[in-house]
Amino acid sequence: METDGRLWINVGITQLFCGKAFSMFLGEYTYKIDDKKRLAIPAKFRQVLGKRAVITRGLDNCLFLYPAKEWEKLAKKLSQLPLAQADARGFVRIMLAGAMEVNLDGLGRILIPDYLKKYASLDKKAVVAGLYNRIEIWDEKKWSTYKEKTEKEAGDIAERLKELGI
Numbered sequence: 097m098e099t100d101g102r103l104w105i106n107v108g109i110t111q112l113f114c115g116k117a118f119s120m121f122l123g124e125y126t127y128k129i130d131d132k133k134r135l136a137i138p139a140k141f142r143q144v145l146g147k148r149a150v151i152t153r154g155l156d157n158c159l160f161l162y163p164a165k166e167w168e169k170l171a172k173k174l175s176q177l178p179l180a181q182a183d184a185r186g187f188v189r190i191m192l193a194g195a196m197e198v199n200l201d202g203l204g205r206i207l208i209p210d211y212l213k214k215y216a217s218l219d220k221k222a223v224v225a226g227l228y229n230r231i232e233i234w235d236e237k238k239w240s241t242y243k244e245k246t247e248k249e250a251g252d253i254a255e256r257l258k259e260l261g262i
Contacts, residue, residue, distance in 0.1 A: 119144040121226030126236055129222055133213060134205040137161075138224060141231060142204045151212060152195035154232055156242065159208070159216045161231040167195070208233070 121144060127136045137145065150167035154160035162170065174191055177184035194215070198206040208218065221236035234242070246253070 120228045121231050122228075124223055124225040124239075126221055126223050128220060129208065129213075129218055130205075133208050133210070134201070135208055135222055135224070135233065136203065136205045137200060137231070138226075139204060141224070141226060142200060145200065145231075147200055149198050149200070149206065150195050151198050151206065151208065151233075152192075153190050153212065153215050157216055157238065159212055159218075159233040161198075161206070161233060162229070164197075166229045171195075 121141055123138070123140075125138045129135050145161070145163050148164045149161055150164060151159055151161045171192065174188045177188055179185060194212065196209050196212070198208075200206055216233065217235050217238060218233070219235055219237070223234045223236055223239040225232045225234065225239070
């Protein structure tokens with residue numbers, strides 16, 4: 097596929113861009129959180145995540161799960177925010193202090209720390225949603241409410257985003 101003079105080749109959830117593999121997360125899946133606070137990650141996401149990932153507080157009371165390399169990029173950007181700005185300090189604290197490295201077990205599950213489980217109000221079922229370079233983890237009921245509201249407002253949102261070229 098040719099766009100803007102660059103060569104993109106689709107290979108499942110991985111694209112080859114100028115000969116380099118670029119993987120992304122797409123789709124949404126519902127899983128139960130077991131009694132030991134473990135959550136399964138979809139098999140197609142596991143290959144992109146690898147064995148080590150970072151989970152942290154996300155926006156809208158969900159959790160963000162990043163592959164280690166993506167997390168390193170984000171953490172570097174966060175560390176460069178101006179220390180003198182209260183909003184920047186607060187955002188960095190929420191993201192970095194709330195982060196924890198997690199390992200996928202042999203069955204592709206991660207352990208969700210209590211403080212993150214509480215932050216996201218995770219109950220018995222969670223939605224694992226792929227969003228390009230990160231995974232969001234939502235309580236199933238909260239995801240349903242959020243998605244329903246956002247779907248109703250999609251036209252208005254698109255209008256506001258047209259200024260960004262979307």
